[in-house]
Amino acid sequence: MNLDLSLYLVLDPVQCGGHARALEVTRAALDGGATIVQLRAPEWHKRAWLELALDLLPLTRRHGVPLIINDHIDVALAAGADGVHVGQNDLPPDIARKLLGPQALIGLSVSNAQQVDHANPLGAMIDYVGVGPVFDTPTKPDASAACGIDGLAALCARSLHPTVAIGGIQLHNAADVKRAGPGGIAVVSAICTAADPRLAALRLLESS
Amino acid sequence: MNLDLSLYLVLDPVQCGGHARALEVTRAALDGGATIVQLRAPEWHKRAWLELALDLLPLTRRHGVPLIINDHIDVALAAGADGVHVGQNDLPPDIARKLLGPQALIGLSVSNAQQVDHANPLGAMIDYVGVGPVFDTPTKPDASAACGIDGLAALCARSLHPTVAIGGIQLHNAADVKRAGPGGIAVVSAICTAADPRLAALRLLESS
Numbered sequence: 001m002n003l004d005l006s007l008y009l010v011l012d013p014v015q016c017g018g019h020a021r022a023l024e025v026t027r028a029a030l031d032g033g034a035t036i037v038q039l040r041a042p043e044w045h046k047r048a049w050l051e052l053a054l055d056l057l058p059l060t061r062r063h064g065v066p067l068i069i070n071d072h073i074d075v076a077l078a079a080g081a082d083g084v085h086v087g088q089n090d091l092p093p094d095i096a097r098k099l100l101g102p103q104a105l106i107g108l109s110v111s112n113a114q115q116v117d118h119a120n121p122l123g124a125m126i127d128y129v130g131v132g133p134v135f136d137t138p139t140k141p142d143a144s145a146a147c148g149i150d151g152l153a154a155l156c157a158r159s160l161h162p163t164v165a166i167g168g169i170q171l172h173n174a175a176d177v178k179r180a181g182p183g184g185i186a187v188v189s190a191i192c193t194a195a196d197p198r199l200a201a202l203r204l205l206e207s208s
Numbered sequence: 209m210n211l212d213l214s215l216y217l218v219l220d221p222v223q224c225g226g227h228a229r230a231l232e233v234t235r236a237a238l239d240g241g242a243t244i245v246q247l248r249a250p251e252w253h254k255r256a257w258l259e260l261a262l263d264l265l266p267l268t269r270r271h272g273v274p275l276i277i278n279d280h281i282d283v284a285l286a287a288g289a290d291g292v293h294v295g296q297n298d299l300p301p302d303i304a305r306k307l308l309g310p311q312a313l314i315g316l317s318v319s320n321a322q323q324v325d326h327a328n329p330l331g332a333m334i335d336y337v338g339v340g341p342v343f344d345t346p347t348k349p350d351a352s353a354a355c356g357i358d359g360l361a362a363l364c365a366r367s368l369h370p371t372v373a374i375g376g377i378q379l380h381n382a383a384d385v386k387r388a389g390p391g392g393i394a395v396v397s398a399i400c401t402a403a404d405p406r407l408a409a410l411r412l413l414e415s416s
Contacts, residue, residue: 045297046279071254073282078303089253095286 001066001082003105003127004035005164005184007205010070011056013041015192019052025197026056030063032201034191035184038085038107040070053079066105073099083107085130088115093126109166111144113158120160130186131155133167134177137188143167153180171200174207209274209290211313211335212243213372213392215413218278219264221249223400227260233405234264238271240409242399243392246293246315248278261287274313281307291315293338296323301334317374319352321366328368338394339363341375342385345396351375361388379408382415 009029013022026037037060041049053067053075060067066082069075073096076084083105084096096106109130110116119129136146146167147155156163165177166186177185187204194200217237221230234245245268249257261275261283268275274290277283281304284292291313292304304314317338318324327337344354354375355363364371373385374394385393395412402408 045295046299047297050299050303072280074280074285074299074303074307077282077307078299087253089255091254091258091282091286095258095282099282099285 001103001105002064003066003162005128005162005182005186006035007033007201008164008166008184008186009034009037009191009201010166010186010188011037011039012188012192013039013052014043015189019048019055022052022192023055023059025192025194026059028196028198029191029201030059030065032198033205034065034201036066036068038068038070038186039081040085040188042070046072046075049075050078053081057081068105068107076100076104083127085109093122097125107164110155110159111147113155116155116158120158122161126161128162128164128183129159130166131159131163131182132165132186134165135168135173137168149176149180152177152182156181156183169204171203171207174204178208209311209313210272211274211370213336213370213390213394214243215241215409216372216374216392216394217242217245217399217409218374218394218396219245219247220396220400221247221260222251223397227256227263230260230400231263231267233400233402234267236404236406237399237409238267238273240406241413242273242409244274244276246276246278246394247289248293248396250278254280254283257283258286261289265289276313276315284308284312291335293317301330305333315372318363318367319355321363324363324366328366330369334369336370336372336391337367338374339367339371339390340373340394342373343376343381345376357384357388360385360390364389364391379411379415382412386416 016022016025068083069081071090085107087109105127107128108126133146162183164184165182170190224230224233276291277289279298293315295317313335315336316334341354370391372392372394373390378398399405
């Protein structure tokens with residue numbers, strides 16, 4: 001599936017307000033131009049992840065947009081999702097690739113130059129890196145220290161992989177983040193908690 | 209791999225005191241007669257699960273004892289473990305079976321008659337059911353209501369699968385639990401926090 005990181009929705013169904021509302025938010029975000037969707041529900045058991053992923057796939061497929069599963073390779077396999085996103089403490093990318101096959105999209109979180117240097121030689125083992133957090137965010141209390149706009153620019157320049165910036169990105173800072181040169185921006189609350197998620201996606205995509 | 213539920217160690221590496229101590233506890237418990245080991249580390253990221261599972265396998269294999277992974281089918285696949293144990297809210301047993309193949313050992317938690325009645329028609333899709341919690345336990349704050357000794361006896365009699373009792377089982381109540389007729393007893397703290405885990409396993413196995 002085609003990889004376009006321009007506007008990466010990290011869908012937190014708890015932030016959205018549950019399964020049904022997460023579907024509505026996704027439908028609206030896709031109408032607004034979201035180019036890739038990741039399901040991330042750390043508070044949920046896997047059966048609820050699976051049920052939501054199975055309901056999301058018809059929506060993302062209709063838009064030709066990949067559905068990525070955070071962390072849980074088994075959920076991705078069970079749902080037939082398009083790939084996974086793994087962090088530095090999750091199962092390593094080579095195992096994700098082995099379990100999911102050559103067609104899967106695999107993303108890896110990187111937070112500093114050392115992690116970028118470890119990711120670079122992975123080549124086609126991974127499809128992109130998520131760079132951040134750009135700003136501190138209450139969503140992930142266990143996240144690494146924020147790299148800021150200048151740090152983001154340095155890490156994106158250093159990476160040999162396509163990059164997507166993540167962490168605290170909102171409409172008011174999206175243009176600054178984009179000028180740092182990532183391949184796209186990833187947002188959670190900026191869309192999940194927006195009163196009008198379609199408009200939020202549209203504005204995030206157009207901000208420059 | 210042969211399934212003997214007599215003494216089922218649920219290995220919580222945090223209760224043990226970390227990776228290294230979890231290996232010592234397992235080695236001792238196997239020497240004391242533990243017949244099956246499940247890795248369960250809800251606080252840990254998956255890379256730590258994988259590393260511990262890979263270090264556990266030589267120990268369990270030497271004793272011809274299966275190593276089961278709680279919940280995470282992807283960790284089981286990555287480590288080459290012998291099976292998984294899933295709860296009612298985890299990925300369903302048919303998906304576990306499909307992903308792990310016919311040789312894997314698959315266990316399912318059941319807490320009441322309705323769940324036993326749903327498990328019974330699964331036949332060889334699952335290899336055993338974990339019945340409980342028998343007693344209330346602080347280890348799983350989200351667990352179902354305790355079934356007690358009489359409830360355990362009724363659920364074991366109702367089940368068409370091999371059964372293992374779990375939840376609050378300690379040396380002082382192990383004999384009572386066994387008289388309710390399960391195929392075996394599963395313990396967490398009774399071995400993980402024992403001063404002498406080998407002796408604890410030995411006594412749990414011999415208690416009657």
